[in-house]
Amino acid sequence: MRGPTVPLQTRDDLWAAIHTERAALAEDLAGLSDEQWATPSSCGRWNVEQVVAHLTAAASTGGFRWLRSMLAARFDDGVHNDRRLAEHLGATPTATLDRFRAVVGSTTAASGHTPAWLGEVVVHGQDVRRPLGLDRTPSIEALTAVAEFFVRRDFTVNSRTAAAGLRLEATDGPFAHGSGPLVRGPSVALVTALAGRASYCDELEGPGVATLRERCA
Known part of the structure; x- marks a missing residue:
């Protein structure tokens, strides 16, 4: 029987949850075929591999780099996201996953809104799991x-x-x-x-x- 939900009260709690969700997603995606990596996600026009590259970009871009990228994109979120996504795509899906694994424990973020970055991996994790038929739900916490x-x-x-x-x-x-x-x-x-x-x-x-x-x- 599940015990009571313990709120995530501190930034350390939130980062620990982010790392847990990233690790779980990396594990879920291990062993996908090339066809599965090309599956359209639930996130607009991106496929599974592109969503994973986007998550790697988010975990690799601090405030200064984000601002510089947004200035270069004339504050167009779509242009900024596509450029950073392309930067973190590997030569193969396996390489893309390896790059994501390398940032599982990262605490780099574009801002201090830590719950938003937890939301990033929670929502995008479901964006790729559902089309692939992967049955995992993030923690209630x-x-x-x-x-x-x-x-x-x-x-x-x-x-x-x-x-x-x-x-x-x-x-x-x-x-x-x-x-x-x-x-x-x-x-x-x-x-x-x-x-x-x-x-x-x-x-x-x-x-x-x-x-x-x-x-x-």
Whole structure:
């Protein structure tokens, strides 16, 4: 029987969770075929290998490098992300995974918003697992920390805007937020829906789901 969820209260707790989620993702992706690496992810136009390269870039780019890259991209997130992704792609998918493994323990980030970087690996991890049929859910502790950050602020995703005027409740953890039409379901579905992945709304229930699905679009 699962014990009570212990909140991730410190930056060290959050970094430990990030490292755990990165390591788990690297393990899940070991042994993929070239065809599987080319599978379209749930993240727009990127395939599985490109998402992994993006995660490597995020774990390799500090504040100064991020600012310099954004200036060069004229503050176009898409241009910045594509350039850094290309920088961290390996010559083969195996090389791309090796580069990701090398940053599993990194604490480099573009800003001090540590819950956002936990959200980065949690959400993108699901972006590649679901199309590949890999069945692993991040820890409730990690998901709860990300959900609590997402509803407080629009940062890398418009999650606070998506949550506005809704009552969100996790069925498998302590997360609960807001007032209004109810949206209820697994923590992983709430987090990924708040990050704009409309398909996860299928796992949610309540009168507020239609509104959340509309906002994902």
